[in-house]
Amino acid sequence: MNQEAIEVIKVPDGRPIKLWTEGVPVEDAARLQLINTARLPFIFRHLAVMPDVHLGKGSTIGSVIPTRGAIIPAAVGVDIGCGMIATRTTLNASDLPDNLHPLRSAIEQAIPHGRTVGRGKRDEGSWQNPPERVNALWAELLPGFRRIVEKYPHLRETNNHKHLGTLGTGNHFIEVCLDETDHVWFMLHSGSRGVGNAIGSTFIALAQADMRQHLANLPDRDLAYIEEGSVHFDDYLEAVGWAQNYARRNRTAMMDRLIAVARKVITRPFTVNVEAVNCHHNYVQKETHFGSEIFVTRKGALSARKGELGIIPGSMGARSYIVRGLGNEESFCSCSHGAGRTMSRNEARRRFTVADQERATAHVECRKDREVIDEIPMAYKEIDAVMHAQRSLVEVVHTLRQVVCVKG
Numbered sequence: 001m002n003q004e005a006i007e008v009i010k011v012p013d014g015r016p017i018k019l020w021t022e023g024v025p026v027e028d029a030a031r032l033q034l035i036n037t038a039r040l041p042f043i044f045r046h047l048a049v050m051p052d053v054h055l056g057k058g059s060t061i062g063s064v065i066p067t068r069g070a071i072i073p074a075a076v077g078v079d080i081g082c083g084m085i086a087t088r089t090t091l092n093a094s095d096l097p098d099n100l101h102p103l104r105s106a107i108e109q110a111i112p113h114g115r116t117v118g119r120g121k122r123d124e125g126s127w128q129n130p131p132e133r134v135n136a137l138w139a140e141l142l143p144g145f146r147r148i149v150e151k152y153p154h155l156r157e158t159n160n161h162k163h164l165g166t167l168g169t170g171n172h173f174i175e176v177c178l179d180e181t182d183h184v185w186f187m188l189h190s191g192s193r194g195v196g197n198a199i200g201s202t203f204i205a206l207a208q209a210d211m212r213q214h215l216a217n218l219p220d221r222d223l224a225y226i227e228e229g230s231v232h233f234d235d236y237l238e239a240v241g242w243a244q245n246y247a248r249r250n251r252t253a254m255m256d257r258l259i260a261v262a263r264k265v266i267t268r269p270f271t272v273n274v275e276a277v278n279c280h281h282n283y284v285q286k287e288t289h290f291g292s293e294i295f296v297t298r299k300g301a302l303s304a305r306k307g308e309l310g311i312i313p314g315s316m317g318a319r320s321y322i323v324r325g326l327g328n329e330e331s332f333c334s335c336s337h338g339a340g341r342t343m344s345r346n347e348a349r350r351r352f353t354v355a356d357q358e359r360a361t362a363h364v365e366c367r368k369d370r371e372v373i374d375e376i377p378m379a380y381k382e383i384d385a386v387m388h389a390q391r392s393l394v395e396v397v398h399t400l401r402q403v404v405c406v407k408g
Helices: 028-038 101-110 132-151 153-157 193-210 233-265 345-351 354-360 370-375 383-389
Strands: 007-009 017-019 047-054 061-067 083-092 173-178 183-190 276-280 282-289 292-299 301-303 309-312 320-325 334-336 394-407
Touching: 007 028, 017 028, 028 047, 028 061, 047 334, 047 383, 061 301, 083 233, 083 309, 101 233, 101 394, 132 153, 132 233, 153 193, 173 233, 183 233, 183 394, 193 233, 233 276, 233 282, 276 301, 276 309, 292 301, 301 309, 309 334, 309 383, 309 394, 320 383, 345 370, 354 370
Parallel strands: 017 047
Antiparallel strands: 007 017, 047 061, 061 292, 083 183, 083 276, 173 183, 173 394, 282 292, 301 334, 309 320, 320 394
């Protein structure tokens, strides 16, 4: 049996907080942020906190926020629908070339990633001429987008079509991995890109404007919420649902391209989708828990209903996991979305060197320069401890180790 070890914080004038954090650190600032959220009047039953928990903008990353009658846009955040996709191939480790650098280079050339800014510069992280597959996926999204921009015309000017099928920056990545039987997997992490950011930012600002008379009573202005029945509530649900669909298609488009480029570099023929997972970890949706229909916001958390497959990536150079949900109702059927940071990006850049990065990722074909030091494994919690803390939430189906990593 998976013996549960849950810490419970009782919050005066608020709902309890249940934490699956045995053996992993939880910073004091994150605890305070959770307590502030738990005091909101529309929180349902309790907050559920995953072992990768850490301080976030608006709400705590690694938290599951069940609500009735209201949604906090900043808790969903601006990378709406951010998540993971993974697929197992019929390739084995022995089918990969001895030198993996050409494979990494081919992936970097095929899929726009990162971001270049400056007057007169084209953003290398977007398409100049989107390929046919991207155009086809955009055509599926276009009717919903038109409905949104009828009410919010400024969103027409966002990076939308030309960001579809692109990776982004920060902790977004594309990886080639091996599982415990040396089968090859392709995996990537991305969300709703520029248009999702604009949608999130728009409704965070609208929530704060609608509540300007009450902001002084909130512990954090980012906890501004939109109430069910208000002028912006249905618009937000429609826009956030569309952005989540965009994010899912964004990952699909990149995976299709990743498979195509791998077929050009790897000489052995192979098939994919032996096992495939495409899951969000920054999103909101209506669900039923404890007999009530509620909104569940997962801010850096996965759905883990009984039998549901999910992806929990470790840090750059660490193990990742394909998991199966155990349907733990106390967690609102959720689990962590990764390892979770232990320090800020700036702190990681200050503390570590390129030599540290080279040592930590010696077994991975990846960039090893100053631009990616903020993603060094030592800036994250130990993924093994995170997995142990949530043994009552998920079971491990596959353990993956990286051999190629492309960073945004």
